[in-house]
Amino acid sequence: MPCRRAETGPREWIDRGRTLRFTFEGRSYEGHPGDTITSALLANGVSLLGRSFKYHRPRGAFSLANHDVNALFCTPQDTHIRGDVTPLVEGMDVRPVNVRGGLDNDRDRHLDRLGRFMPVGFYYKAFHRPKALFPYWERAIRKRAGLGRVDLDWTPDRRAKRHAHCDALVVGAGPTGLTAALDLADNGCSVVLVDENPHPGASFDYAHAGDETALAHRDALIASVHAHPAITLHTRAVALGHYADHLVPIATPDGIIKVRARGVLLATGVIEQPAVFHNNDRPGVMLASGAQRLLHRFGVAACRRAIMVVANGEGYAAALDLHAAGIEIAAIADMGTPKSQIPAARLLAAGIPVHRDHAVHAAHGESAVEAATLAPVGADGHCDLARAHRVPCDGIFMSVGWAPAGQLLYQAGGRLRYDDTLAMPVPESWPDTVVPAGRLNGVFDLDCQYEDARDAAARLRAALAGEPVPAVADHRDRVSHGAAWPIVAHAQSRNFVDLDEDIQLKDLEQAAREGFDNIELLKRFSTVGMGPSQGKHANQNAIRILARIRDQGIDATGTTTARPMFHPVRLEDLAGRRLRPTRRSPLHDAHAELGARFMDAGAWLRPAWYGAAGERAEAIAAEVRAVREAVGLIDVSTLGKIEVVGPDAARLLEAAYTLRAADLSVGAGRYALMVDESGVVVDDGLIARLGPEHFFVTASSGHAAATRRELTREAAIGAFEAWVVDRTSQLGSITIAGPRSRDLLAPLTDVDLDRKAFKGGIRTGHVCGQPARVLRAAFVDRVGFEVHADVAATRLIWARLMDDGAALGVRAFGVEAQRVLRLEMGHIIVGQDTDGLTDPFEAAMAGAVHFDKPVFIGRGALALLAERTQRRLVAFTLPADADTPLPRESHLVIEDGEIAGRVTSIAHSPTLGHAIGFAMVDTALADSERALTLRVDDGVLVRATRAATPFVARRGKRAQPESRS
Template sequence: MTQEQIALAGTGAMRLGRQEGEVIDRRRTITFRWNGKQQLAHPGDTIASALAAAGERVFSRSFKYHRPRGILTADHLDPGCQLQVGDEPNVRAAHRLVEADMDVRSQNTWPSLRFDVKAANGLVGRFLSAGFYYKTFIKPERLWPVYEKVLRQFVHAGSISPDTAHDYYDKRYAHPDVLVAGGGPAGMSAALAAARAGATVLLVDEQGALGGRLRWGGPAELHELHRLTAEIAAEPGIEVLTDSVVGGRFDDNWVAVVQRNLPNVVERLVKVRAKSFVVAPGLIERPYVFEGNDLPGVMLSTAARRLINLYAVKPGERAVVLTANPEGDGAVADLQRAGVDVAAVVDARHGTTVTRARGRSGVQSVELSDGRRIDADLLVTAVGWTAPTSLLNMSGDKPVYDPRSARFRPDPARLPDTVLATGRIVGDGSFSEIAAHGAAIGREAARRAAGIRARWQTQVPTRTPGEPVAEVPAKPVEIPDLTPAAHPELFRGHTHGFVDFSEDVSSKDLFTAVAEGYDSVELVKRYTTVTMGPGQGKLETVNAVAVVAEATGRTIAETGTTTWRPMYAPVTLGALAGRIFEPVRHSPMQAWHERQGAVPLVAGQWIRPEHYGDPAAEVRTVRNAVGIIDVTPIGKLDLRGPDVPELLNLLYVNKWNNLGVGRVRYGVMCAEDGVVLDDGVTGRLGEQHYLMSTTSSGAGTVWEWVENWLQTEHPDWQVHVTPVTTAYASINVAGPRSRELVGRLAEGVDLSPEAFGYMNVRTGTVAGVPDCVLWRIGFTGELSYEIHVPAAFGLHVWEALMSAGADLGVAPFGIEAQRILRLEKGHFIVGQDTDGLTQAYTAGLGSLVKLDKQDFIGKPELTWQAERGGYPLLVGLQPIDGRIVPAEASQIIAGGRIVGRITSSRMSPTLGRSICLGQVEAGLAKPGAVVTVRLIDGRNIPAAVTPQLAHVDPEGERQRV
């Protein structure tokens, strides 16, 4: 077959000749599969337009009754065009562009789309009325598992294989001055005007290209489209995101934008913080409710015009057009130009409407309210508009019904100053009037954004005094009026039809729900599930409100609307998760570690040295001479104010009122359930100045914890908290010769045991660097000094220590050696030797918990634990065979039961044998008790409980010298 023949075949049975505004590339033809059958398409086709060009009318089966469904809107909202593409379910085929070799299938149809066995549901439709799921499958309860199994077969969705490779999703942050939601004529004009006023603009549109209704209009509309598109492309201050949607607006214009189908990215969540937000979504054409309104061949006027003008597809052969507005009149002209035989134009403005459409797998005839019956395969309706006010509702607006225009309108008076609306959502008019309104709104949005930017500039603490602030025009921009055009109220004909095409909810179902007492539109929504399908009410809401109003005898205004909430459009879980933006942190000494061949360890957000080649040798260096370790990631909070002791008493389980200046105290924090949250030491540097340390992994959590209690429970306390974790480089100097090494570099600090004893803190100069904090603590179990140095001097002090201690045998040690050292000393690690159930007494902290304090976080639970007793305990363990190191998390068993677990285990270089910590039941925690440890290979070994947690120097003499 020649290229010309392939291209000709690719046009399909319903493909039209070239259209002025078409978006398909006729020079190329691609192939894809539809339910196993090969189809042809042009690049630029959507899946639905390619199939429609090939003569396909039925694309899916409905949710409840499995009725045949076809094209209704021909865009992202189309309820009848959700298909399976490869391993991706629920693809919106009237929006997704077709690609070569796509495997497209109908969803939840068996054995085929044409002959679907589940269509038998339609025969029992009277038993599936509103709320049937609340009335059936209730009793007997013993059959609930059977009901669930049966109902699961009717889930109307596609499928995904567990073997499918994970797609890549992304995340981004943006801070434009102005965000414009909607790329129609009003949105484009607003973006241009805002950018020309000096604002940075992000312009977002859900379609594949900008233009809105201009894209399927006539020559005049296409001319304006090309002009606006060219001007936007030439404007450097505007960033355009097409095939993207504004999903939700939150406080202070935090706006979620979902960007679709990027190269190598399925979806990207753009988190936008906009100074001004312009909402310009246009209008959504509303379906008409009548019998047979869901048959393939019944479509909206905008759908017919999209098919003809964008994709060069003939929507049908013989048409009836129900029109009540200029859009319907335009559809008549387009249909006639496309060669469709327009058998009748029914002008609802003169009182005639459609009563029903008849057919099996598509429209075959149309009955009118004047009694006529017309043979046709296409019924086009143009009966009114829905204003998609959801983004404005999320901003505080409550839409008001306007009976003159037969649609809900936003109320600008309810909007915050940073949110504006423009275009047809506000009112109707000529193109020039719509564009003028958009331009004025754009200039005003830029003016308001400039005011916010100027205010922010004056509040930046690093701003240079006298630095000029951008000028803000004081006079607001005059906004021209846009008045909605008059329109007849057309929602339902003289027969019942479908209101919600996604959920198979009919107007008759809504009448039934009202008759059963559900006369509130919010209750009707939940009872019938109307507006709760994939379209989320964009097509259905106004019709649902109108039918409920009719059923209750109220007006539409009195009935009100349902509530719009984020997200406006469906968002994948992958996009919400997105790419994890975890900052990679490392200390100022990282380059030195790398030069020394340190093996990197990912520890939360930090890259740390795990070891420098031989962890056992590093342990022996610390025990026998002196070693230094980079502990910069230790959390550090600077606390100042007269009420710091009160805060510490609240946070920690022990007492803090009598901590003297220059002293350090160990403390443990528990959550409200008494579970160990974090531990660390806090030192008092001055009368009202304290420095708190936390675990490396708990730094952020503890900071939030502290601020939460201060701001929500004790805002009256005078305490100022500053996180300073990254402001200091931290170095621990440990070993019997550590005093000698630190003494060679410290100035203004007396390091003698009498002047600077264990659990004390001093400030001074180290290696010529002033304002260093030194505290004498002993996580390794050896004499040691933890030095906190201003971060910029971290590498300098580290290298100075290495140089000054060369003759003392100084060497660096890593995290693995530190873990061994602390295990030898019996120091537990939060999150390693504790878990989400480990309360303070279980962690062996009974002597630390002061229940006689008036209050502290977790006290009620710990009081109960102490009174109850019998809780598990953290103990030291030594396998009888010292050559065996049980894996961490190995179970401790007794009598066929799990009675504990190994929490930490290593081979001790100091003792030459294996050592462990573990949690065991209270009855097995006595010193000398022998427990059974189940190894991962299934063997059982005995281990003895030690008299204390420490395996080395239990009296603590080495760290107190």
């Protein structure tokens, strides 16, 4: 049983002077600041921490290194909390995940005995027949699957992403990382040093805890790092992945820091790998390095009497270390440590028996380790059970090999190869600016790690300085650090390769037998390495197993891809804080005073309508009536406003738009369409001529930047002497529309609004004494004017129009009324009535395409499309007294039982008293005069009568130019 030791360790993380109270499964416990959830529970003698994913087997602590995915916890607020690294907090209410009715009596624990009925690939093979039962199985499986429960009332904590720039990013603050960071900083580099632990030191703190020289050097290194002005140290900071141009996002408790480095030095170290034997998942079976972390960081003895299975010198060092701390090492089963690495004399002195060429064949005990069977083992992993013996113990520690934490190196384009001597992969090649060092690089000796760190730092510095990169000096160890085959067969299986997903040796063998004998297929079929730890303890053994089945080398077997993120990261941290500007019109405050209901229109906030919350439909209808019967005002400041100036201004516009512009006289304007090279409509607006070399161009709201961009590019391509200026933010715009609009505007302006003098186009003058441009606008009503002035003048003009208009019945109207009004007028909205494939002929705007000019964007495509229109926009109306539901946009048009089109716009017209709309339909149907059949929700069919536009009766001649917002 684990317990907290009385003696204080020299570098331990906990503060024994203070006590934290917390509960687990409702029972109260105490821990100390600096404890993790797991260390605090173990200190209280609680070793059963979780249940496994598939079989609900009892599980406990394993690595204490952020890989303990069988000891996940939840609190009322949060789930999937990794107990091995999550700090204990006062008052924490900790619960297990994936159990029903408590850890001890989990109602799903019987699943373990049903295991033989759930072989690998079982989910793919069962449950889909008979088909009718699948929903039942799906519900049952979904209920069991997954680990935690998401709190839907969760309060988001959206921290802004931060940015950092440095010459060198050093990942890992152990012996290698600390040394390298200092070397780089001492030589003029700005350095960011990150480590996932709360304190720098890494393997110093547990693997070298008994080495006074090493610890003195550790303290000096850390002090120098803290004192160095060129080093920024982040702890509890996980380097999530390596992206292009050395972008490495770092997850910290305060959110993500996006570090852009010129070079990266990886001192990410190694991940200890487990041995595979029967019941190797019982609480009490741990990695030796995990037991050392527990001891030296948290002062917790993982057990009282341990068996160790080792295959390297580190295992013996750990045995002596744990022995010195008072844990009895009952026996060591040695799976092939080189003789030179066995400290025979010290073991003898400590009274620790060593069984050479032995393995742990099985662990015993129901919910905790009670004994282990040791047996001689052959190279094939089969034990000689005739010579087996059973040893009582309450812990089994494994030190049988390592895997490099090479994920970031791999993502940066580095390659690893399997080193048969070290029995682990080592880096083979890497970019000059992403350099591995230390144990990641196969360097195990502490002094060699310092050397390797300085050597790697020197090579990185040379690469950053653009100098020739020195040759790599080999500091790698030349003795084995792991077993080539740490895997022991057992008649009853339950020898787990992957603890995340409950994958046993036989599962991988069976998957390979069924033909999934490629590493990527094996992974996907068996799910090995697909759990929360992403195979950090499973992949290396899985590759060994497959290599042996295929009778090929480890490198020939290959490896799966290590994609970001290195550890799971909170989604709220990935999302960061929403940094999206909201654009407000210069008239925003005036709208708010009028009771505007705002809506998002791209980046802009625009009034949707004005009035009380519950009176939406009435308010919109009243706004529409005001425009039709008197006068209305709408803020169209969101309209893109672009000026094109220069001797070639007309030529530029002719090249960019489908219409003629050169023949416009000063003051005249014309509706303008912009298409792309395939002839698809991308924008529309108005082009008006202010002078011989000066044009005013409007663009759809939200499209101004793109239109300016395209005009600028077209000017560059054509070498036109023309300049394009986006004035959208400088100018406010108001549309005055309705039969009384002339009466309202005329007294306020020096522009002659007489219908004969100002049929269309643009005038420059004053409105309310302010310099302004006035355009004719017919988008929402036959009679309309658009006033553009600078933002301060726009506020003044709006206020005056509202005041003076009161007597005329003026009313501000919003986007909703505008959509109805333009529909009544028969005008389309690009992007609503057109889609990403619509050409001008389909949009019934052939008149806006002027083929009498030799070149413009899309001319070639349009010349072909003019003859081949396959669908066309048509107008329709619905009877006023229809008791069928009102169709909505994107409802289908049905002809002879087939889809013949879709509704693009539809609205109830307050002016006409019935619904009107546009539909994009097949040409054959458009050419016929047949009524449309619209299919609304639930398959109900509605008949719509064809109509001509404008829907509202003409009151005289239609104004020519129009611009829209």
